[in-house]
Amino acid sequence: MKSTYSLYTIRRRLMKKNALWIITAVLTAGFLGVMYSFAPAYVCSSYLISSVFMYFISVYISMDLHEKENDVFEEVLLLHTKSDTEYYLSREMLQIRMCLIYALILSFFPVVYSVIRPGYFTRAVTPDDLICGGLMIIFCGICGAETGDFFHPRFIGRKYGVCGAILITVLAVCKEGLIRTFAAFKILDIITPPITDSLVLLGNTDSFDITAILLIVLHMFLFSLAVMLIKVKLLKRFGYRM
């Protein structure tokens, strides 16, 4: 665990003055500015739309991070580890850390905003909203990170990787309509992240069904875990490019 943390520390230090922070901060600020400019707003749909945004931001973060990886630097790091697991875990830790930072901002923003601007939301933001909404945002972020990182340039060209990530995202967003039209598209429930399932479940209500949210979060966790395991297997199989 100490080695994994040291590897993660190297990666974290490399990210200190990275332009990625600026781009994602600007995108998040822009999103919050637009999203919370129309009043009154529903609490639950605000959180759920933020969770979808979190997914997009995480895809972008993970694809930017892996594009910036230097093969020689990574090769040297890998050879210092006692096992591949430490190395690959340190990569996951960095991605999840970046996603968590933005997830916390998006989760707490409605709470802070409701204090600054009372009456903005149709009802008070409760701790249950923060927990359910926060979980949705965090796990959508993790789904996005794993989806984006899956299309790693070590085994798929950059162009195809970007197209693949876009395709999976579009299918994830549109799958409800596709499944209603063609039953065969049910497979999309397995191969795409369930980022819009909560929006479908919510319907016209403005309260979280905790059980349903936990099931969706579990689905996201299992999806992310499966994608991560397949990705690591492929990365080990393909090795480095040069």
Added chain:
Amino acid sequence: MEKLITLDNVSKSYDGKYVLDHITLDLYKAQSIAFTGHNGCGKSTLLKLIAGLIRSSSGKISYHEKIRFGFVPEKFPGMSISMRDYLYSIAEIENVDHSEVDSLVRDFFLESMINTKLNELSKGSLQKVGVIQALIGKRDVILLDEPLSGQDAASQDVFIEKINELRGKGVTVLMSCHERRLIDELTDREYTINNGKLYCKEGGEDYLYKIFVKKNESLTAWPDMTDHGNKRMLQVKSAELKETVLRLYKEGWELTGIEEYI
């Protein structure tokens, strides 16, 4: 000698072109080998295949025990992290005290630059960092890819001393380089890579020679002769040298020189 790694008919191709072609090689504990050859012949590729960093296109690489590799890349990348942070983190991963890092940094005359970011270092200093990180921790095999690129004479001496210390401890050293001094002082066997094939210099049988003959329009050039200015050149294995020279004389070719091929 204890066998560590076996390469069995290993080939590596990029975009359909073979860089390494059916290489078979056994590597033993405490061996020290130099791989030589022209730029782009596959030396770095061979080292990375041995370390398991890249996958072969065909053939098999077997590791007879768990091996800890150290690797000095040809061009250590300049990243935006300070030398201190990077090397101390590597030391923590290797479970080694920071004092060992401090000692290596002093030995390689980098003390004054320890807080400098890697992407702000000169080429030679950066390469020294590449060497230092490979020396941190316990190693079974150390892979050196043009390790002395851009290094001053004093650092070269330190490097040779450190590598010979490792050899004394039974570490296997595999090196790709062009420098005769390094090959003579650090290795006990030399292989040349040519057209994807591996030729051993020691023992002579598979070693390559270049034969130069004067161009003669009245004689039919052999299919494997190549133009070399006002001469023609032929590459032969040492086992075929005598026979080839006799045949050339019989046909009337005028020999102008024979060279060892590196």
